[in-house]
Amino acid sequence: MIRVFFSLILCCTSILCVAQSQVDMNLDAKKKFQAADKELNATYQQILKDYSKDPVFIANFKKAQKLWVQFRDAEMKAKYPDREPGYYGSVQPMCWSMYLTELTIERTTKLKVWTTGIEEGDVCAGTVKTKK
Numbered sequence: 001m002i003r004v005f006f007s008l009i010l011c012c013t014s015i016l017c018v019a020q021s022q023v024d025m026n027l028d029a030k031k032k033f034q035a036a037d038k039e040l041n042a043t044y045q046q047i048l049k050d051y052s053k054d055p056v057f058i059a060n061f062k063k064a065q066k067l068w069v070q071f072r073d074a075e076m077k078a079k080y081p082d083r084e085p086g087y088y089g090s091v092q093p094m095c096w097s098m099y100l101t102e103l104t105i106e107r108t109t110k111l112k113v114w115t116t117g118i119e120e121g122d123v124c125a126g127t128v129k130t131k132k
Contacts (some may be wrong), residue, residue: 022090029097036104040111041047047114057127072103 020028044065052056080088080096088095117131 003028026093033101036101040108060083
C-alpha cells in the first residue's frame with residue numbers, strides 16, 4: 001500500500017514538473033511558427049538565387065508567393081474570424097500559431113522541390129531543375 005502511495009505521489013510530481021502555463025504554450029507555439037517562417041524564407045531566397053538566370057520564372061514565382069501569403073492570411077481569418085475578445089479563449093494564440101505553422105510547413109515543402117530538383121525524365125517538370 002505504501003508503494004502505491006509513493007508511486008502515486010511520484011507520478012503527480014512528475015506531471016507538475018512538465019506542466020506549462022497557457023502563456024508558455026502560446027509562446028512555444030509562436031516560436032515554432034517563427035522557425036517555420038524562417039525556413040520558408042530561406043527556401044524562397046534559395047530559389048531566387050538558384051533560378052536567377054530565368055527572369056520569367058522569377059517574376060511568376062514572386063507573384064505566386066505573394067498570392068500564397070494572401071491565401072494564407074485569408075485562410076487564417078476563415079478559421080479564426082475576428083470575434084469579441086475572449087471568444088476563442090486563452091488557447092487562441094497557441095491555436096493560431098499552430099495553424100499558421102502548419103500552413104507554412106506545407107508551403108515550404110512545396111517550394112523545396114525547386115531546390116532539391118526532380119528525377120530526370122519527368123516530362124511535366126516545368127521550371128523545376130533536374131536532380132544532380
